[in-house]
Amino acid sequence: MAMNAVDTGLVIRKRHETDKIIALGGSPNVGKSTVFNELCGSHQHTGNWAGKTVTSAQGYFEYHQNGYVCVDLPGCYSLMAHSAEEEVARDFICSDKADAVIIVCDATCLERCMSLVLQTLEITSKVVVCVNLMDEAAKKKIEINLGLLSKRLGVPVIGTAARSRDGLDRLMEAVHKIILSPENPTIRIPYSEFDDIASAVVSTSEDICDGAVTYEDKNYWKKESKIDQILTGKWTAFPIMFLALMGIFWLTITGANYPSQWLSTFLFWIEDQLTDFFHWMKVPGILTGMLIHGVYRVLAWVVSVMLPPMAIFFPLFTLLEDVGVLPRIAFNMDKCFKKCSACGKQALTMCMGFGCNAAGVVGCRIIDSPRERLIAILTNNFVPCNGRFPTLITIISMFFIGTAAGAGKTILSAGIMTLFIVLSIAITFLTSKLLSKTVLKGIPSSFTLELPPYRKPQIGRVVVRSIFDRTLFVLGRAVSVAAPAGLIIWLMANIVIGDKTVLLHCSDFLDPFGRLLGMDGVILLAFILGFPANEIVIPIMIMTYMAEGSILDIGNLTVLRQLFIDNGWTWITAISVMLFSMMHWPCSTTCLTIKKETQSVKWTLLSVLIPTATGMLICSLFAAVAKAIV
Numbered sequence: 001m002a003m004n005a006v007d008t009g010l011v012i013r014k015r016h017e018t019d020k021i022i023a024l025g026g027s028p029n030v031g032k033s034t035v036f037n038e039l040c041g042s043h044q045h046t047g048n049w050a051g052k053t054v055t056s057a058q059g060y061f062e063y064h065q066n067g068y069v070c071v072d073l074p075g076c077y078s079l080m081a082h083s084a085e086e087e088v089a090r091d092f093i094c095s096d097k098a099d100a101v102i103i104v105c106d107a108t109c110l111e112r113c114m115s116l117v118l119q120t121l122e123i124t125s126k127v128v129v130c131v132n133l134m135d136e137a138a139k140k141k142i143e144i145n146l147g148l149l150s151k152r153l154g155v156p157v158i159g160t161a162a163r164s165r166d167g168l169d170r171l172m173e174a175v176h177k178i179i180l181s182p183e184n185p186t187i188r189i190p191y192s193e194f195d196d197i198a199s200a201v202v203s204t205s206e207d208i209c210d211g212a213v214t215y216e217d218k219n220y221w222k223k224e225s226k227i228d229q230i231l232t233g234k235w236t237a238f239p240i241m242f243l244a245l246m247g248i249f250w251l252t253i254t255g256a257n258y259p260s261q262w263l264s265t266f267l268f269w270i271e272d273q274l275t276d277f278f279h280w281m282k283v284p285g286i287l288t289g290m291l292i293h294g295v296y297r298v299l300a301w302v303v304s305v306m307l308p309p310m311a312i313f314f315p316l317f318t319l320l321e322d323v324g325v326l327p328r329i330a331f332n333m334d335k336c337f338k339k340c341s342a343c344g345k346q347a348l349t350m351c352m353g354f355g356c357n358a359a360g361v362v363g364c365r366i367i368d369s370p371r372e373r374l375i376a377i378l379t380n381n382f383v384p385c386n387g388r389f390p391t392l393i394t395i396i397s398m399f400f401i402g403t404a405a406g407a408g409k410t411i412l413s414a415g416i417m418t419l420f421i422v423l424s425i426a427i428t429f430l431t432s433k434l435l436s437k438t439v440l441k442g443i444p445s446s447f448t449l450e451l452p453p454y455r456k457p458q459i460g461r462v463v464v465r466s467i468f469d470r471t472l473f474v475l476g477r478a479v480s481v482a483a484p485a486g487l488i489i490w491l492m493a494n495i496v497i498g499d500k501t502v503l504l505h506c507s508d509f510l511d512p513f514g515r516l517l518g519m520d521g522v523i524l525l526a527f528i529l530g531f532p533a534n535e536i537v538i539p540i541m542i543m544t545y546m547a548e549g550s551i552l553d554i555g556n557l558t559v560l561r562q563l564f565i566d567n568g569w570t571w572i573t574a575i576s577v578m579l580f581s582m583m584h585w586p587c588s589t590t591c592l593t594i595k596k597e598t599q600s601v602k603w604t605l606l607s608v609l610i611p612t613a614t615g616m617l618i619c620s621l622f623a624a625v626a627k628a629i630v
């Protein structure tokens with residue numbers, strides 16, 4: 001059998017020499033990563049839209065005492081790759097690295113997945129076809145004759161419902177057998193022998209499915225198209241999106257309010273206990289200062305301010321993602337992006353950016369045209385990521401709403417937050433347009449955006465997974481940055497050079513620049529020190545202001561507000577900080593990711609320069625106008 005050995009550049013990490021390698025390929029959004037996660041116990045990103053997996057992932061599991069390395073590949077419709085991530089899949093399937101290839105198909109539209117199966121069979125006979133989403137097919141009254149399909153294809157065809165692990169054992173049994181069997185050219189029943197039709201020998205996807213897939217209820221998509229008419233309708237789409245966004249923020253702000261206060265009360269109570277304990281142990285004052293008033297205090301702040309909103313926002317976002325709302329949002333925004341000569345899929349990468357800009361930047365691989373991909377990468381940072389939401393929420397609560405929670409007040413804060421997000425999206429459009437008129441000239445390419453079927457999410461699972469995989473992950477990263485930052489700030493606040501502390505020297509130096517932008521030197525310093533992670537910006541401001549005076553109960557927003565006001569904050573400062581928080585340099589992780597994705601220092605620098613310059617321009621304009629009015 002002819003096999004092209006393609007160098008895939010993918011390093012397979014086997015645990016034992018005898019481990020077997022399984023490739024998991026298939027069309028986009030058919031459940032490859034779900035199969036992968038269930039087999040390997042991993043937590044690859046899954047969700048109901050096409051193009052989540054953009055690089056391959058590896059996992060390990062044992063079945064019948066045999067070791068398997070499983071490779072989760074990006075989705076592709078055919079082995080004729082169009083985009084970077086499809087190439088990853090094609091190269092791996094075409095290389096001879098895999099001992100077996102599982103092609104995952106969607107049971108509700110099997111025909112569409114069949115051409116990839118046929119193409120793969122041209123390359124290797126070690127194929128197992130996994131017809132996934134059998135539960136959905138059953139709901140839609142689609143019947144599939146797996147035996148007949150297997151006969152026609154000449155390889156095992158196994159029905160699964162990966163999300164509930166149904167059929168995965170049978171799948172592995174088949175894989176195990178096919179790996180053990182000697183390599184045979186696939187013996188397929190030629191088309192001429194399919195029952196009564198005898199006109200052609202070459203089988204196509206249609207022929208393979210003919211008679212093996214029956215639709216009992218042909219109108220099953222009627223209900224979905226009705227929902228789509230509303231969600232993507234000319235007059236309804238944008239108001240619904242706006243309200244949904246506001247609803248998410250309302251739930252996040254309302255839900256996070258009390259837990260945030262409880263957490264901070266608790267964590268600062270611990271701080272007191274720790275201080276007493278250090279005193280009792282006769283630990284030198286400098287060490288107590290560094291560890292408790294430096295490291296611990298910033299950590300406590302990051303955790304109490306960030307954890308509750310994230311623990312609410314991420315599950316909500318994941319639910320929308322699993323139902324299938326994300327691609328509808330992209331569909332609605334397609335026209336706007338086209339007008340800016342950018343790609344409609346940028347809406348998807350923008351949505352990813354709300355979670356984490358670095359993830360959004362990697363997600364840009366789903367955009368085929370290099371020009372449009374660069375536009376999406378360069379503007380991703382305009383939507384505030386989860387590290388910046390808490391900053392925005394805290395400032396809104398402190399300066400515009402008051403700290404007492406009431407239904408009216410939280411709706412107002414959700415409204416303000418939504419307006420800021422709409423602004424950030426508007427700036428994304430403007431910058432995309434500007435880029436496509438200047439350094440990244442070109443006409444928009446066309447693409448097909450898939451609207452996946454609505455899927456019922458498993459709510460309990462979504463909540464648990466989004467808390468463990470996303471919330472704790474992001475929090476962990478923030479905490480690991482916050483600890484050393486706390487130490488550095490404490491040192492800067494306690495080392496005196498000349499007549500003042502290093503911290504004061506720095507903030508005094510930055511003060512004139514900060515004032516120009518409607519802020520002050522301390523705030524600008526906090527943004528600069530927050531380069532490793534945006535989450536620590538507010539804690540740094542608090543620490544710096546506190547290094548000058550001293551207050552005790554910083555867990556309380558009213559006290560905190562007073563601290564800020566005592567340091568000269570007005571509503572102008574508050575809005576300037578919010579604007580600058582949305583528009584300044586990307587965090588270090590995002591910068592590194594941009595460098596990796598673009599392979600270019602020039603584009604990385606530009607991606608720092610664009611939001612920073614925009615933020616400076618908008619903040620200084622706002623500050624000048626606002627001060628003139630007041």
Ligand SMILES: Nc1nc2c(ncn2[C@@H]2O[C@H](COP(=O)(O)OP(=O)(O)OP(=O)(O)O)[C@@H](O)[C@H]2O)c(=O)[nH]1
Nearest residue numbers: 029030031032033034046047051052053075161162
């Ligand atoms: N009802 C049902 N849903 C499933 C099943 N398997 C996967 N899903 C859902 O289908 C959606 C897509 O699953 P993924 O595993 O992300 O699909 P993928 O093929 O890896 O997608 P890409 O990486 O984007 O190509 C997710 O929302 C899953 O929860 C299943 O057996 N039944």
Ligand SMILES: [Mg+2]
Nearest residue numbers: 032033052053
């Ligand atoms: Mg995937």
